[in-house]
Amino acid sequence: MNATICFIGAGNMAKSLIGGLLSSGYATSKIIATDPTEAQRQALTQHFGIHSYANNAEAAVLADIIVLAVKPQLLRVVCNELKDALTDKKRLIISVAAGIRSEDINHWLGGAQPIVRTMPNTPALIQTGASGLYANPAVSTDQKSQAEHIMRAAGLAVWVDEEDQLDTVTALSGSGPAYYFLFMEAMEEYAQTLGLDAKTAHLLTMQTALGAAKMVMESHQDCQTLRANVTSPNGTTERAIQHFEAAGLKQTVGGAMQAAYDRAKQLADELGGDA
Ligand SMILES: NC(=O)C1=CN([C@@H]2O[C@H](COP(=O)(O)OP(=O)(O)OC[C@H]3O[C@@H](n4cnc5c(N)ncnc54)[C@H](O)[C@@H]3O)[C@@H](O)[C@H]2O)C=CC1
Numbered sequence: 001m002n003a004t005i006c007f008i009g010a011g012n013m014a015k016s017l018i019g020g021l022l023s024s025g026y027a028t029s030k031i032i033a034t035d036p037t038e039a040q041r042q043a044l045t046q047h048f049g050i051h052s053y054a055n056n057a058e059a060a061v062l063a064d065i066i067v068l069a070v071k072p073q074l075l076r077v078v079c080n081e082l083k084d085a086l087t088d089k090k091r092l093i094i095s096v097a098a099g100i101r102s103e104d105i106n107h108w109l110g111g112a113q114p115i116v117r118t119m120p121n122t123p124a125l126i127q128t129g130a131s132g133l134y135a136n137p138a139v140s141t142d143q144k145s146q147a148e149h150i151m152r153a154a155g156l157a158v159w160v161d162e163e164d165q166l167d168t169v170t171a172l173s174g175s176g177p178a179y180y181f182l183f184m185e186a187m188e189e190y191a192q193t194l195g196l197d198a199k200t201a202h203l204l205t206m207q208t209a210l211g212a213a214k215m216v217m218e219s220h221q222d223c224q225t226l227r228a229n230v231t232s233p234n235g236t237t238e239r240a241i242q243h244f245e246a247a248g249l250k251q252t253v254g255g256a257m258q259a260a261y262d263r264a265k266q267l268a269d270e271l272g273g274d275a
């Protein structure tokens with residue numbers, strides 16, 4: 001693939017994707033980015049050696065693929081700036097903005113636009129991301145492969161058939177890293193209550209999370225079996241699990257994911273449409 005890719009907005013998510021592409025061997029000359037902040041533009045040149053622009057439309061016309069990586073609240077304004085520059089409708093638009101429907105982006109860009117909407121997550125920063133992707137009907141097979149190539153550079157990329165499923169992806173992998181961080185925070189804090197110093201508690205928590213994730217990925221056993229292997233009859237883990245179950249852990253997790261899912265839909269209603 002040697003398409004020119006233009007990132008609109010050069011914050012954390014754009015930098016993760018750019019970093020991933022460059023480390024996978026993508027040519028520096030084929031990636032450009034825009035940002036109104038001079039410091040961000042300088043950082044791009046210093047870290048990645050790519051060209052950067054202050055003007056979105058000026059940069060967008062130079063590219064085959066445009067990645068919209070600004071905050072969701074700014075997307076409408078940015079699309080308005082790009083609309084007149086993108087009249088040929090050939091370029092693929094990839095949006096990483098949380099909660100903005102492809103239909104709204106299409107409308108803001110003047111219609112008939114190939115759009116892939118994606119929901120990445122922050123581990124993309126270390127090329128261990130997980131992204132869900134949805135393509136609108138105007139996206140060609142080649143453009144689908146291009147979008148997948150870009151998102152794969154930052155980790156796992158999976159397609160969903162219905163755009164609604166991206167709200168589930170948001171509640172799962174989009175917000176998910178924060179769930180694990182919270183759980184780790186709670187473990188670390190209580191280990192200190194039980195007598196460990198902060199550093200030891202932190203190290204053991206991190207390594208336990210990493211070990212558990214690696215076992216799930218590499219052992220080819222399901223979570224239930226792996227859990228059973230840790231749980232000796234009448235032992236310590238059994239007591240802890242009984243406590244989680246009595247406290248309704250699965251219902252709590254379900255309730256939290258439902259709240260994230262509902263908020264994703266609400267955001268799309270608040271930020272989208274013609275209002
Ligand atoms: N942080 C997360 O976990 C996830 C974030 N996202 C999405 O990624 C998108 C970007 O998020 P971050 O990279 O975290 O934000 P960020 O704030 O780090 O980056 C946004 C960048 O856009 C620039 N910008 C502001 N106005 C602009 C304009 N008019 N034209 C061009 N650039 C402009 C800002 O200077 C900034 O550098 C958001 O839409 C967010 O919903 C998606 C999935 C997960």
Ligand SMILES: O=C(O)[C@@H]1CCC=N1
Nearest residue numbers: 098121170173174175
């Ligand atoms: O919290 C949010 O709204 C975004 C979407 C997924 C992760 N961060």
